[in-house]
Amino acid sequence: MWGNKLEVQYACFNEFPVQCVGCPEYTEVCQDQGAELALFAGLSTFAPPQFTRKIVKECKRYHKRIVEYLR
Numbered sequence: 672m673w674g675n676k677l678e679v680q681y682a683c684f685n686e687f688p689v690q691c692v693g694c695p696e697y698t699e700v701c702q703d704q705g706a707e708l709a710l711f712a713g714l715s716t717f718a719p720p721q722f723t724r725k726i727v728k729e730c731k732r733y734h735k736r737i738v739e740y741l742r
Contacts, residue, residue: 696732
């Protein structure tokens, strides 16, 4: 009868990101900054960044995101 369906919002009470590891909406992506360091190597006026890798932890369903920088 109704063409539009209402989306039900659920609250997440998990401690992000510690308790989110088993959730299908949670992702961890490790990104290497090697390509960016190669770009900075050609530019002598800028100092290279102090990190070489970063880990992006994200929950797509509840719009939570943390970026951790590693050396």
